[in-house]
Amino acid sequence: MKSGILSFNKGLFSQHARSVLWISVFFLLSQIILLPLGMLVVRREEWGIQSILETNPDNVLLTISFSVQYVTYLIFPVLAGIILTSYMTKKGSSDFMHSLPFKRESLLTHVYAAGAASLVLPIVINAAIVLIMRPFVHPISYTIGDIAEWAGLSAFIVLFLFIVTVLIGLFIGPAILQGVMAYGIFIIPAILVVLTLTNARYFVNGLAVDSYTTKIMEEGIFFIRAGAYEAKPFTGTEWLVYIALAAAAVAISYYVYKVRPAEAVDETIVFPFFRWAFIFVLTFGAMMIGGLYFAELLGGTSAWMITGYVIGALAGYTLLQMIVQKSLRLIWPWKGFALFAALMVVLLIPGMLFAKSYENAVPDSTDITKVYVGESNEPFENEFYMEEQKALLQPDAGFMTGADSIKQVRSMHSRLIGMDNGLGLMEAYPVTIIYELSDGSVLRRQYNVDVDSVADAAGELRSNPEFIKASSSLFALKSWDAFKYLTVQNEAFGSSPVANVADEKTASAIINAMKQDVLSRNTQVLSGDFYSSAGWIEATVGDNMNQLNISQAINLSDEQTINVIRESVPNGQTFASADMVEEAYIVQTPDRASVQQLTDFVWSGEEEVDLSKIPLDSRKVADQEELTALMNPAGLTTEAGSRMLVLKWKGNPGFETTTIASLKE
Structure with a gap:
């Protein structure tokens, strides 16, 4: 045997490669089944081909079964990383490997080389198969550039996860914990930020939590961001960041392996500093969950939230100590918990200062x-x-x-x-x-x-x-040229439409009437006013993937729209008609509290509401002519007033609808 330090050794590489050969084989088989065979299956089914052609994807290879392929990208690299670093967790294997005439840098290089080969080679073989199939899968069409994009993306994802798994293996002993943390390292930072922001909104007035957390969850977690590549490819900046992170992980792993004590094979977490970092970070997460539990599920006050923080921190700290000490009969290091509590208090001071300035900021x-x-x-x-x-x-x-x-x-x-x-x-x-x-x-x-x-x-x-225009989708479209048809729904008929309107002239008249009515009254956005709905209109616009329905509620006071519907739409004369009312009441509502009492009664959740038991001063409208006059749109408003008109529509069998409108003074 040659003595000295060898930079590369075929025997060592072969040993590592054999240990992950089964992973490489199964990974290759999964890729062949999911992409080449997947294309053949889709090609045989007319509806499958049609759906792909209609969506007109930028890269068809990322459309066919990529979501399932992505699951394999998340599994096989982590398994390979765990297996190739497993020798560090067993004393016999560790002593043997470290007794070989190799520097630790060389040992780690062989690990990376064997893992990369086992994961990238199946992707290269699959890319070659897809290239050979290219002339024979018409009408599925893709370019060599598409193949390169798919292969490059796939290779990067699996290599990135493999690198991170190896890095985690240098810090953590047990294979199960290594696997959990290989995924957790991508998720935990974003989850901690989300938990912190979600808790902070109870103490910081105006904190835009939903906007921040949505962006963090969509773009701050690599798993989610990479899974959405088909719909939203990485930007150049994102590629640079991810490649830099992968390179940094490799560089850090060489340094960590160099200083890693060989005798630490039995430790859950090798380095004491990171052992405490692991405990403190996850204890903080448990503390946030405890506070959020009392706030969200129990509707707790600030005092109850603080109780939740204490309970969550104690429970999390204790559980994590059990994991680190690998024992249920643990020694509870109270000094560590005291240090954690002190850190939380210290961090609270700048947090309070930031909260005050954040709350009061209104731009000029x-x-x-x-x-x-x-x-x-x-x-x-x-x-x-x-x-x-x-x-x-x-x-x-x-x-x-x-x-x-x-x-x-x-x-x-x-x-x-x-x-x-x-x-x-x-x-x-x-x-x-x-x-x-x-x-x-x-x-x-x-x-x-x-x-x-x-x-x-x-x-x-x-x-x-x-503001009225800015808050209504009627004014938000670039153009109504993409309009297909309108569906007119009558409140009395429930889900059954009065008619579908495809005639351009009639539809244009209805849309213009809706716009006039919307502009003639205060918008109901940012108000506590209910919708005195007589029905609604859905406008279907767009084609294929961009098709959508724009829904507009029609109030009993929308005079222009109701008149156009009655004049131009088949069966439109029944829309918001007194003939469709089963019973009606005029209710006195002198203040906002009585309006709320009325709405709570009408929409109490009961299957059938007995309007004769309205808990306010009310009068039943028995005369049909009076009801017709009361339902004149010109005499109604969406703003809550001192007199409310409650209508119970006849509807369909088994379907009951009630509408409340405000009578003008």
């Missing part, structure tokens, strides 16, 4: 280029939720640029700052404000407040024509 009017305010985290995200659908929106849809609008939003924002955090309220109303500033930055705030307080703070804004 001169710094604001545009502003959004609404119930959702982003403009129209609940209607235009796919990237293809968002292409139908006008640029900056939902945002306002007018000086009056900006002034009114700032005024509303200032009032929201002084309101109590309503997260504990069952009826808390969500309000999101987004400022885009002249320096390109974005300031977000999110509030959950009492519904009456929102309506009062937004009173002036709700009558602003720019």
